[in-house]
Amino acid sequence: MATVRICVCGDEGCGKSSLITSLVKDTFISNRIQAVLPQITIPPTLGTPENVTTTIVDTSALPQDRANLARELRRSNVILLVYSDPYSYERVALFWLPYFRSLGVNLPVILCANKSDLVSSSTSAQIMEEEMLPVMSEFKEIDSCIRTSAREHHNVNEAFFLCQKAVTHPIAPLFDAKESTLKPAAVAALLRIFYLSDKDKDGLLNDKEMQDFQLKCFDKNLSPEDLQHIKHTIEHHLHGAASDRGITSQGFLLLNKLYAEKGRHETIWVMLRTFQYTDSLSLQESFLHPKFDVPEFASAELSPAGYRFLVDLFLTSDRDNDGGLRDEELASLFAPTPGIPQLWVDNNFPSCTVRNDAGHVTLQGWLAQWSMTTFTSPKTTLEYLAYLGFESPDRSTTAALKLTKPRKRRRTRPARVSRNVLLAHVLGAPQSGKSALLDAFLARPFSNLYLPTIQPRVAVNTVELPGGRQCYLILKEQGESEAAVLDNKSKLLDQCDVIVYAYDSSDPDSFAYIPNIRKMYPYLEDIPAVYVALKADLDRTTQRAEFQPDEYTASIQRMPQGPPISTSVTWPSIQDLFAVISEAGLDPATAYPRPLDDDDGGELMRYGLVLAAVVCAGAAAVVIWRRSTLSTG
Incomplete structure (x- = not known):
């Protein structure tokens, strides 16, 4: 529950205490009251807005009470500055407002012209124009002005309501009174609200969208007459x-x-707060970055609700219905956000995902991109879901995500992994064909031009597995940062599902790179692996290595994959490789290149004992034969 603290200031005799008494007693007390009233607290049950408790502090303008006045001003949220005659009016600009500034208090000020019962009603408008507007234009801290009469109880409640509203619904962040324009931050927030309310993305709020907007913000229907009046006012x-x-x-x-302009800025604030804006016109931190922790070896994925939201967003943003998002459509889609996520820019979006022949991101590529984003940085996905208007019954974006069960890193009988997004690091010597492999994954045409990969590169796409199930596979090539990535054991082990060791089968010096890095980084034995002999369309050559590839993979115990998969990015069958990689990540037991476990060692020991017995029996037979030969000779 919020508390608004009002400091009532002004010259002696201008009616400060009478205003407070008139508010509390609902009547004017003619007999002399004490010079300064004690602090008064009004609970929200007396009709204060938005469940606000209001504390009203009376003050003295006497020089000897200046220290207490300064202390109360610094403790308050808003100032009610009262004047009642030409002298006290002159003091508003000459003393009071400069004094507030000298204290460094940055509070809204409600300017109150009291004792209006002493002025004829015919001159009220003239006083507003001649007195209040000039000082408002000079001092931006003045939030609003009002004429009151404590004797007649005129506008007393309204004056204190303006004080409450200046705190709960401040005009300063929204409107520049001097320029008579909305401030840039307010324009940006309201445009985002417009974009999110424009569900069909046609650039207009139609009658249905206006009705939905009215219900969402104000919890009541908008009558056809009121809607027409709004339209006529705008068109006028x-x-x-x-x-x-x-x-x-x-x-x-x-x-x-x-x-x-009409002082109805509380209406604007209702809209802003419905869409999770703070008083500084930023989105609430808890809304942008809700608590969502991913346990070690687990991962984050989009939930069915998250995928549905992103599918709907794609379809409504694809204005020409060509199945792809053009640059203009992407710009419109990301209008309510700070722009395309930096993570996407770092991954060279949209070249990292699926595009059509015109180079536009397809629905498949759109969902793959968000699946990768959620896997690598769930906080980014949650932030952008908030910007883009994802809604759930509990108003939290975390309903769009789900956690997978932690993957277990163990050497004996690793369980099958339950997840739909997998990350595979592609390692191999330079010019072994890693970049071409990523291009083939995205169905890009093959090019003979060799361009070394400097920066890390990723590619994400869907993979169809045996049985018709689909998953998202992220292939990542590290470029020149490969050594630095391998040095970071914890990071690689935490996210990587499978290693793809690639070499050029036509280059005799290509394969040796793989045994070398596996010796250098023994922890790689804890990650499922797939060995791939690329460029199989070229003549195969003998590798200059301690072991040939077939011998090397055979020497790794319990390697069910067998020899390296021989393929070429120019062959249609290259797509089968991505299913093999995905299966290796989903079922690690089929692809663990690791030392023997205890059971295997025991079994081999038994085989060793049998073999030793056979050898000993053979040796004994030879000795007996030689002895018998010597004795007969």
């Missing part, structure tokens, strides 16, 4: 901004500008 001020088809974004901004 800005031609073409409202029609039977709907309200444009500029019309929506104009409507909120009119609210601010």
Whole structure:
């Protein structure tokens, strides 16, 4: 529950204490009251807005009480500055407002012209124009102005309500009174609200979308008459901004500008807070970055609700229905966000995912990209789901994600992994064909031009497994940072599902790289592995290595894969390789290149004993034969 602390200031005799008494007693007390009233706290049950408790502090303007006044000002949330005659009015600009500034208090000020019962009603408008507007234009801290009368109980409640509203619904972040324009941060927030409310992404809020918006923000229906009135008002001020088809974004901004000009900025704040904005017009931190911890060896994936949201977002953003997102469509889609995620930029999006012939991201590529983002950085996915307007019953974006069971790193009988997104690191000597493998994964045409990979590169796509199941596979090539990545054992072990060791079967010096790095980094034995002999369309050559590839893989105990998979990125069968890689990640027992476990060692010992017995029996037979030969000779 919020608390608003109001400091009532002004010259002696301007009616500060009478205003407070009139508010509390609901009547004017004519007899003399004490000079300074004690602090008063008004609970929210007396009609204060938004469940706010209000504390009102009376102050003295006497020089000897200046220290206490400064202390109360620094403790308060808003200032009610009262004047009642020409002298006290002059003091507003000459003393009071400069004094507030000298203290360094940055509080909204409500300017109150009290004792309005002494002025004829015909001159009220003139006083507003001649007195209040000039000082408001000079001092931006003045939030609003009001004329009151404690004697007649005129606008007393309204004055304190303005104080509450200045704290709970501040105008300063929204509107520049001098320029009569919405401030840039407010424009950005309202445009995001417009984009999110424009469900069909046609650039207009139609009647249905306006009704949904009204219910979401204000929990009540918008009558057809009220809707028509809103449209007529917008069209009157800005031609073409409202029609039977709907309200444009500029019309929506104009409507909120009119609210601010008429002092109805609480209406704007209801919209902003419904869409999770703070008083500083930033999205709430708990909304952008909710708590979502991924345990060690587990991973984050999109839930069915998350995939449905992203599918719907793609379909509504694909305005020309060509099955791909053009640059303009992507820009429109990411309009409510800070832009394309930096993680995507670092991965050279959109070249890291599936595109059509025109180079536009397909739905398959769109979902693959978000699956990879969720796997590598779930916090990024949650942040962008918040920006893009994902909604769930509990208003949390975490409903769009789910956790997988932790993968177990063990040498004996590793269990099958239950996950839909897998990461495979592709390791191998330079020019072994790693980049071409990533291109083939994304169905890119083969090029004979060799371009060394400097920066890390990723490719993500769906893979169809035996039985028709699909999963998302991320292939990652490290480029020149490969050694640094391998040095970071914990990071590689935590996220990597399978290692793809690739070599050029036509280059005699290509394979030796693989045994060398496996000796250098023994922990690689704890990660499932697939060995691939690339460029099989070229003449195969003998490798200059201690062991030939077939011998090397055979020497690794319990390697069910057998010899390296011989393939070429120019062959259609290359797609089968990606299914093998995915299966190795999902079922580690089929691809663990590791030393013998205890059971295997015991079994081999038994075989060794049998073999030793056979050898000993043979040797004994030879000795007996030689002795018999010598005796007969």
